[in-house]
Amino acid sequence: MKSTKMEHLLSLVICTLLLVKSAEGVAVPITYVQSAVPKGAVCLDGSPPAYHFDKGFDAGIDNWIVHFVGGGWCNNASTCLDRRDTPLGSSKKMDTTLSFSGFFSNGKKFNPDFYNWNRIKVRYCDGSSFTGDVEAVDPATNLHYRGGRIFVAVIEDLLAKGMKNAKNAILSGCSAGGLTSILQCDRFRTLLPAAAKVKCVSDAGYFINVKAVSGAQHIEQFYSQVVQTHASAKNLPSSCTSRLSPGLCFFPQNVVAQISTPIFFVNAAYDSWQIKNILAPGVADPHGTWRSCKLDIKDCSSNQLTTMQGFRTEFLKAISVVSNSPSKGMFIDGCYSHCQTGIQETWMRNDSPLLVNTTIAKAVGDWYFERKGFQQIDCSYPCNPTCHNRVFE
Numbered sequence: 001m002k003s004t005k006m007e008h009l010l011s012l013v014i015c016t017l018l019l020v021k022s023a024e025g026v027a028v029p030i031t032y033v034q035s036a037v038p039k040g041a042v043c044l045d046g047s048p049p050a051y052h053f054d055k056g057f058d059a060g061i062d063n064w065i066v067h068f069v070g071g072g073w074c075n076n077a078s079t080c081l082d083r084r085d086t087p088l089g090s091s092k093k094m095d096t097t098l099s100f101s102g103f104f105s106n107g108k109k110f111n112p113d114f115y116n117w118n119r120i121k122v123r124y125c126d127g128s129s130f131t132g133d134v135e136a137v138d139p140a141t142n143l144h145y146r147g148g149r150i151f152v153a154v155i156e157d158l159l160a161k162g163m164k165n166a167k168n169a170i171l172s173g174c175s176a177g178g179l180t181s182i183l184q185c186d187r188f189r190t191l192l193p194a195a196a197k198v199k200c201v202s203d204a205g206y207f208i209n210v211k212a213v214s215g216a217q218h219i220e221q222f223y224s225q226v227v228q229t230h231a232s233a234k235n236l237p238s239s240c241t242s243r244l245s246p247g248l249c250f251f252p253q254n255v256v257a258q259i260s261t262p263i264f265f266v267n268a269a270y271d272s273w274q275i276k277n278i279l280a281p282g283v284a285d286p287h288g289t290w291r292s293c294k295l296d297i298k299d300c301s302s303n304q305l306t307t308m309q310g311f312r313t314e315f316l317k318a319i320s321v322v323s324n325s326p327s328k329g330m331f332i333d334g335c336y337s338h339c340q341t342g343i344q345e346t347w348m349r350n351d352s353p354l355l356v357n358t359t360i361a362k363a364v365g366d367w368y369f370e371r372k373g374f375q376q377i378d379c380s381y382p383c384n385p386t387c388h389n390r391v392f393e
């Protein structure tokens with residue numbers, strides 16, 4: 001009796017929190033991409049891929065942002081099976097609405113440069129950053145590794161829905177989707193009309209190849225397994241796969257110099273996902289000494305902060321190729337965060353992160369419209385008072 005009441009109370013609290021949260025953005029309904037199914041472009045479980053589409057209006061009707069959402073990767077049959085029947089593996093399990101804010105807001109004062117564009121968020125359900133393509137379907141598990149086909153099928157579907165008339169287009173993505181917007185940037189360019197102004201924006205997609213605190217090459221091994229399981233090599237830039245093993249071509253640092261389409265990188269130098277999963281993953285920290293530091297950077301010891309400064313140094317080295325190219329942009333803040341464009345408070349608000357007194361929204365808009373280039377790297381933690389450092393529960 002008592003626990004039922006508690007549960008009721010708890011669900012009320014959760015409902016209220018959800019309402020408050022969605023009040024910031026607009027809830028956009030899901031579209032299942034049926035046209036992808038005959039192309040074999042399906043989620044891990046064989047269901048159709050899906051996106052959420054908020055239509056452009058007024059002066060924005062021929063402008064398009066196609067954004068790929070993130071959610072890690074699966075690196076072998078058992079981890080892919082683990083996600084097959086979840087929202088990250090099946091459109092049958094996805095929420096039927098998604099909140100659009102920040103870069104995806106339809107409000108001029110929240111998103112002055114892009115509010116009236118066609119804005120699409122593509123759901124992630126393949127586990128390979130939309131690079132995989134295995135013809136065979138495992139009869140025992142019914143697992144489909146088809147992320148690369150989903151990428152092309154979704155773009156073709158959108159071209160048919162009006163993107164073939166695009167004047168402006170941006171391929172964007174966050175986290176694993178931010179990696180998609182890097183790896184597939186030049187392919188996106190070739191799929192769009194030649195006359196369109198096409199650029200890419202990667203948010204928190206610059207995953208670097210560094211050793212974990214244990215000394216193990218954890219992420220390098222993991223990416224090599226992802227690429228092998230999903231047979232991604234044929235969808236990775238050939239300028240890289242001709243030189244390096246395919247797993248290494250999943251790292252932006254090995255492909256970015258050869259990307260010819262203009263691209264902008266928004267990333268925290270202390271990307272919280274990378275600190276948690278590349279630098280100090282659970283397997284590299286058996287005694288859990290990093291646990292509280294990973295949850296809240298304020299709880300890191302001075303030794304841990306020194307290690308994190310070392311991570312930043314490696315990050316800056318890995319992204320240094322960007323500064324050689326004037327068509328590329330970057331906003332690298334010294335914050336502990338992950339994905340900053342799709343959230344109003346970090347995209348553009350009176351207290352959002354600034355570099356040289358500039359919000360992410362302004363930096364990306366100025367760069368896209370060529371009002372002003374933007375390549376800025378923040379000073380090191382904790383120098384920037386405008387950071388919104390993540391605190392995990």
Ligand SMILES: *[C@@H]1O[C@H](CO)[C@@H](O)[C@H](O)[C@H]1NC(C)=O
Nearest residue numbers: 074075076077078079222225
């Ligand atoms: C699959 O990958 C996970 C995560 O790296 C690992 O723990 C597991 O042992 C792997 N399973 C197989 C069957 O290789």
Ligand SMILES: *[C@@H]1O[C@H](CO)[C@@H](O)[C@H](O)[C@H]1NC(C)=O
Nearest residue numbers: 350354355356357358359362
């Ligand atoms: C920073 O930018 C704001 C808004 O664009 C402006 O009002 C302010 O004067 C700028 N401050 C400095 C120090 O440049």
